[in-house]
Amino acid sequence: MAWRIFKYIEHLFHTRHRKGHGIHSPYLFEFVNRVLFNSEGVKLPPSILNEHRKLRSESAFVRSSSVSRRFGFLLYRITRWFHPEMIIELGTGVGISTIYLSSGSPETPLHSIEGDRERAALAAQLICRCCPGPVSIHWGKMEEKLEHISTLIPQRFVAFVDGNHHYEPTVTYVRKLMERAGDESVIVMDDIYWSRGMQRAWKEVVSWPEVRVSIDLFHMGILLLRKDLHKAEIKIKF
Numbered sequence: 001m002a003w004r005i006f007k008y009i010e011h012l013f014h015t016r017h018r019k020g021h022g023i024h025s026p027y028l029f030e031f032v033n034r035v036l037f038n039s040e041g042v043k044l045p046p047s048i049l050n051e052h053r054k055l056r057s058e059s060a061f062v063r064s065s066s067v068s069r070r071f072g073f074l075l076y077r078i079t080r081w082f083h084p085e086m087i088i089e090l091g092t093g094v095g096i097s098t099i100y101l102s103s104g105s106p107e108t109p110l111h112s113i114e115g116d117r118e119r120a121a122l123a124a125q126l127i128c129r130c131c132p133g134p135v136s137i138h139w140g141k142m143e144e145k146l147e148h149i150s151t152l153i154p155q156r157f158v159a160f161v162d163g164n165h166h167y168e169p170t171v172t173y174v175r176k177l178m179e180r181a182g183d184e185s186v187i188v189m190d191d192i193y194w195s196r197g198m199q200r201a202w203k204e205v206v207s208w209p210e211v212r213v214s215i216d217l218f219h220m221g222i223l224l225l226r227k228d229l230h231k232a233e234i235k236i237k238f
């Protein structure tokens with residue numbers, strides 16, 4: 001815990017580019033300004049907010065392990081902005097992040113993997129209530145299920161990596177996703193400072209040549225792969 005607090009203070013000292021200031025690439029500026037800081041004033045569907053509020057008050061798992069409203073809404077804006085050909089989620093939990101991801105781009109097929117049977121069943125119920133789009137929950141071991149769906153993954157996807165928060169599996173999952181990714185894919189990693197292992201995993205993937213720009217928001221990290229971007233590591237206070 002003390003380590004995380006120290007890391008957060010360190011993060012605050014190194015952040016810049018608030019609302020895109022000082023970013024020269026038009027693509028990156030648009031992304032930071034419009035998507036991260038919501039300069040267009042995009043609104044979240046009230047039904048999503050209500051479900052999240054209700055489940056937060058009922059479930060300790062949701063309070064401790066699901067995305068917050070703020071970061072859920074960011075996931076919504078990311079899929080809304082990119083309109084990917086597929087959304088992939090590693091770690092469904094009870095489906096909170098799933099409903100944000102899917103609602104941002106309701107026509108996009110979403111594949112989500114969860115190892116806990118009960119959570120996967122709860123997620124399926126939530127998705128039935130909230131997601132108009134095609135969502136598939138794959139119940140089973142992440143490694144096996146990711147292997148299973150990997151041949152379906154198109155070049156332009158948005159992935160949210162939020163399961164098995166350890167160095168080795170995290171790096172393996174992101175590597176697997178990267179094997180399928182084209183220029184326009186975006187990979188979001190949750191809890192990049194959750195532990196020393198997660199920070200090591202984040203640092204490692206950021207160093208890969210395929211990752212052109214990494215955006216460190218402390219609670220989440222975003223990887224952009226477009227080859228026309230100059231290699232950069234950005235830290236933003238979000």
Ligand SMILES: C[S@@+](CC[C@H](N)C(=O)[O-])C[C@H]1O[C@@H](n2cnc3c(N)ncnc32)[C@H](O)[C@@H]1O
Pocket residue numbers: 065066067090091092093094095096097098113114115116119140141142143162163164165
């Ligand atoms: C942090 S929770 C996901 C929360 C969810 N993304 C949200 O924000 O609502 C991580 C989930 O990953 C699942 N998980 C962890 N390791 C796994 C593994 N090896 N295979 C399958 N699922 C796993 C856990 O059961 C847990 O529900």
